[in-house]
Amino acid sequence: xxxxxxxxxxxxxxxxxxxxxxxxxxxxxxxxxxxxxxxxxxxxxxxxxxxxxxxxxxxxxxxxxxxxxxxxxxxxxxxxxxxxxxxxxxxxxxxxxxxxxxxxxxxxxxxxxxxxxxxxxxxxxxxxxxxxxxxxxxxxxxxxxxxxxxxxxxxxxxxxxxxxxxxxxxxxxxxxxxxxxxxxxxxxxxxxxxxxxxxxxxxxxxxxxxxxxxxxxxxxxxxxxxxxxxxxxxxxxxxx
Numbered sequence: 001x002x003x004x005x006x007x008x009x010x011x012x013x014x015x016x017x018x019x020x021x022x023x024x025x026x027x028x029x030x031x032x033x034x035x036x037x038x039x040x041x042x043x044x045x046x047x048x049x050x051x052x053x054x055x056x057x058x059x060x061x062x063x064x065x066x067x068x069x070x071x072x073x074x075x076x077x078x079x080x081x082x083x084x085x086x087x088x089x090x091x092x093x094x095x096x097x098x099x100x101x102x103x104x105x106x107x108x109x110x111x112x113x114x115x116x117x118x119x120x121x122x123x124x125x126x127x128x129x130x131x132x133x134x135x136x137x138x139x140x141x142x143x144x145x146x147x148x149x150x151x152x153x154x155x156x157x158x159x160x161x162x163x164x165x166x167x168x169x170x171x172x173x174x175x176x177x178x179x180x181x182x183x184x185x186x187x188x189x190x191x192x193x194x195x196x197x198x199x200x201x202x203x204x205x206x207x208x209x210x211x212x213x214x215x216x217x218x219x220x221x222x223x224x225x226x227x228x229x230x231x232x233x234x235x236x237x238x239x240x
Contacts, residue, residue, distance in 0.1 A: 006051035010235070017233045018043070018056050021216070025227060028220035039220055042087065044212075044230030046071065047237045050078035056233065057084055065089040065108070065228050069096045073103065089171070089209075089228055091145045094118040102126045108133040108171045108209055111147050116159045123164035131168050133209055134159070136192070138185045139175035146172065149192055153200075160202045169193065169207030174215070182215040186222035193223070 026036035045053050046067045053064070057080045064079075066072035067090030076086075086104040094115050100107065101122040110116050110132045123130040134155060137146030147155055152170075159167055170193050174185035189210055197205040211219025213232035220227060231237060 006049075010052060011055050014052055014234055015055055015059060017235075018059065018061065021229055021232050024217055025220055028217040032221045032223075034220075038225055040226045042089075042209075042226055042228045043233055044089065044228050045234070046090075046230055048230075048234045050075050052234060054078075054080045057081070063087070063226070065230075066104075069100045073099065076103070098122050101130055102128055106131045106133065106168065109135045109145065110159070110167075111135045111137075111145050113155060113158045116155075116162060116165060120162040120165040128164065130165050132159075132165060133169050133171040133207060134167060136170055136172045136189065138172045138189050141175055144173060149188075152192065153196070156196070156200050156203050160200050167203045169205050169209065170196075171207075171209040173212070174210070176214075179215050179218040183218045183222055186210055186215075186219050186224065190223035 022041055025039055025041050029036040029039045040063050042063045042065045043056055043061050044065045062083060063085045065087045069088065072088065087106045087108050088100055088104045089108045092100065092107060092109050092115060097115065097118040101119055107119065107130060110119065111134065119130050119132065134152065135146040136152060137144050137148055140148055156167060159165060170189065172189050174182050190208065193205055193208045207226060208224050209226040209228065210224045211227035213229050216227035216229055
């Protein structure tokens with residue numbers, strides 16, 4: 001079997017991209033009068049091979065996000081994950097909760113009580129606590145998962161009653177639009193996030209995960225403290 005040789009130019013480009021994005025995130029935080037240390041850069045590794053992820057991890061990246069359960073489980077043993085936080089950010093079906101609970105540090109895409117109950121059940125069986133974010137469909141798009149803002153508080157109260165699952169905040173993906181328009185969605189999400197702080201016992205509002213490759217600077221300006229960046233670091237995704 002022919003040994004696969006990584007593209008050294010791609011590795012160098014990826015490292016340059018990571019440094020540039022990290023600097024831009026820090027600059028946006030400063031522009032918003034925020035401490036840059038309060039905003040985390042997540043490297044989204046969907047469809048990216050371990051050979052191109054590890055150099056970024058070795059250079060200091062401490063948070064990765066994967067969209068698919070099977071893809072993450074298939075390559076996690078090849079990754080340099082010591083001291084790296086791992087999040088599942090893609091839509092999670094209830095029947096796959098068993099596979100991912102305990103494998104990642106956070107599930108960012110809880111959008112129903114059915115899924116929350118299954119995460120809770122699996123977490124009880126594995127004798128651990130799962131940290132989650134509730135995904136909000138801020139643009140009310142039929143094509144996207146996530147709960148509408150009007151239904152959010154009720155869902156949070158329901159999850160708060162479940163054992164072995166802990167809500168740490170919110171996540172959203174706004175409609176595809178220009179940055180100025182995206183800022184309106186991010187601003188709306190920040191208001192929702194802020195209004196919920198301290199409102200529900202055992203539900204924390206510590207994390208607001210919003211902003212991706214095309215709009216992460218706008219998200220930071222509007223209060224995001226995790227931005228999820230994939231193609232701006234690793235290049236255009238390759239689907240096989």
